[in-house]
Amino acid sequence: MEEKNFKSYFKQGKYIFLYNIFERLTFFAFYISIARYVDKEIYGILVSVSAFTNIIASIFDFGFPFYIQRESASGRFNIYSLFQVVIFKLSLIFILTPISLIYFINDSNYLVPILLISVINLYHPINQIFIFYLNGKEKFKENFYSILFTRIPLFILLVIYTINKVRLEISLITIFLILIIQSFLLLRTVEIKMKDVIEAIYEFKFQSLISILKNSLPFGLGVLFVMAYDRIDVLILKYYYGNVDVAIYSVAYSLFRHTSIFSTAILFQSYNRFTNLFEQKGGINFNSIKNELKLLFTISFSLILIFNFFGDLIINLFFSKNFLVSKTYLSIISIAIPFVYLNNLTGVLLNSLRMERITMLTTFLGLIVNVVLN
Secondary structure, three states: OOOOOHHHHHHHHHHHHHHHHHHHHHHHHHHHHHHOOOOHHHHHHHHHHHHHHHHHHHHOOOOHHHHHHHHHHOOOOOHHHHHHHHHHHHHHHHHHHHHHHHHOHHHHHHHHHHHHHHHHHHHHHHHHHHHHHHHHOOOHHHHHHHHHHHHHHHHHHHHHHHHHOOOHHHHHHHHHHHHHHHHHHHHHHHOOOHHHHHHHHHOOOHHHHHHHHHHHHHHHHHHHHHHHHHHHHHHHHHHHOOHHHHHHHHHHHHHHHOOHHHHHHHHHHHHHHHHHHHHHHOOOOHHHOHHHHHHHHHHHHHHHHHHHHHHHHHHHHHHOHHHHHHHHHHHHHHHHHHHHHHHHHHHHHHHHOOOHHHHHHHHHHHHHHHHHHO
């Protein structure tokens, strides 16, 4: 597979970029919506529950998405194996949801929202399995259409809900239904026949699942450590300072975290290319990644300037003037964007070279440093 020029990155990358914009906007729009009519106490609880359930989902992620994309790109992953994973993940929802309810037992006044957020965050990875499988087949356009046709109605509804200050539970139920509809659209793209589904259910074998788990687990631990150090600071802030401080910090951090959509648009393509380069040539040289480096650093330094000069305008636009104090934190953490992008690139490289264990160990070190410093 030849080195890609800048034009080719944008040709396919536009679908990945747009997909990730809609993906991020799913929850971003939800939080913007409720931030305009719920108080900071409730907002802080919702952010905390979301952080906790995302960590739980990461613990039981098992690295399936990134493993499946790599194996799908190399032609080693079939439909039967795909549905073995999906059935297993669906069963976990019923096991893991009670953990969240128990953890937030002191906030029992908000039991229904806690339950709904938990189910949403545990169901969402099901769609990610299909998405990453199709990414390996380079069906980026099809993935984009699956989210385009489901999220536009969601965003319209959220606007209506915000204007009318509709109950929080209705917004959450709407998000869950939208995710289910997307699942059916993705199933059509994967071209799974009903007999394949029935066969996968009837002949489900733990031996074949365990075989997949053994190979995907290093990816899973890496994802877990990334998610933990990405979310653990919110839980620490809640414990020492309270829900209001969590809300103020989370506004800045959410803007910072969503900048990864730019690196993802580039690196999702690169993951397939690096995987095939390694399969064909047994290695990857510097010339193969120089375009990625140029693009990532150009984007990251541009974002630093935008956040430092226009951060207050961005926060006011999306979250209202109540959160303008978050501008200070946004300016500080924006400095880390180039390092985050470089970290993403090296992670993709190591995974493509089948060195996912190194990725796992380095992310674990990052988690330890983050917890200790916090």
